[in-house]
Amino acid sequence: MAEKPAIRDAIRTQEKILAAAQAEFARRGYDGARVDAIVARAKVSKNLLYHYFRGKEDLYIRILERTYETLRRRQSDVPVNGLDPLSAMIRLCENTFRVFVEEPDVIVMLNTENLYRARHIAKSTIIRSMYDRLSENLREILRAGEEQGVFRKGVDPVELYISISGLGYFYLSNQHTLSMLFNRKLSAPENIEHRQAHLVDMVISYLTRQPEPGDWTPELAR
Template identity: 40%
Template sequence: MTSTATTTEGKKARPAKRDPEGVRRDILAVAMEEFSQNGLSGARIDEIAARTKTSKRMIYYYFGDKEGLYQHVLEEAYSKVRGGESDLALDHLDPMAALDALCRYTFEHHRRSPAFIRMVMIENIHHGRHVQMSKSIRSLNRPAIAALEAVLKRGQDSGVFREGIEALELHWQISALSFFNVSNAPTFSSIFGEDLFTPQAQQTLARHVAVMVLRYVVRPEHIDAIGSDER
């Protein structure tokens, strides 16, 4: 918000300039809410401008047009999830602990970021067109598969993980288990009730997702090392 100060002589000073990067972050944050709630066609640039106390002209200056803003929001959303994965420092954990941490992180990130899930659902309605046009999204996601490949290789080299498991397929499975929990929560809870969506039940689901994945990956003779799914 611009502010106008008054000098001791009663003259108004010039409005304080806003930090360009801060303005850009504000626009992206509000645009995420607008696009995730209303989709690409239903989102209104006027609403984003009003909520960020900017103008349509400024938004277009930063992002080109409405589709450009939408694509930047997608890129920012993917950047956050992949950045969180990097912060896990999986290469410093033993393979089983690393895979457990990745599963729980993915589940928790998606649970706490429903706007991200809605954005992905909206982009799928558009047949992934904006993801295909974005070089940054592709470059952000390649390291995620490479990191999972490294975890699998360390586990296989140590004889703990089974051979023949593809990192891309395992990534798909982890994502699917975590994504459904958010994408289908409204219909699932309407049909079956809210029992699985209490904070405690969600923690249990996150733990069980990790155990399911580990039991799929770990060699039979090492299953006992996973421990109880109640830990």
């Protein structure tokens, strides 16, 4: 119980192990991660890890669940209620991007899970029910915007969410190769800022465009 020593505190110790595991998985992916490295990071004995957790995969799934929890929590706590649709959408875009910027571990975890074709998520029933609120939120903003005539009609919320995410996600997840290719340090704060503005600009441009006769429309692409 004594705060200072933090010794012999089962919960805190488990937390330490989980934190170490997250760092390790986020750095090396599932296969690259080493259990020994996790216990070294957590500064506990290997036995203790196996005392509290079933093993590497169990630990991984826990971290994955935490990842989605972080994602959902941070994306859902947008106070969009009361805002006009445009402001709400901008807020939602910025928030989505900010999560990826501030929680970079999330990106590697998602990448890793996709490499495994969402095998672990399929097992975890908790995760799959998480996105309803976000989805509903987005739908509501779109509906209001459409009603007020500021947004175009018939926007697919799922497609839009994927676009909002993708515009930020790709920039960050592939920053190392892209920085090399374009000789521009994408992780620099001013570039991150710039990307955020670009992302919002893109989404708002898309939503506010009212296709006029003669304009290009997706149908012409065929």
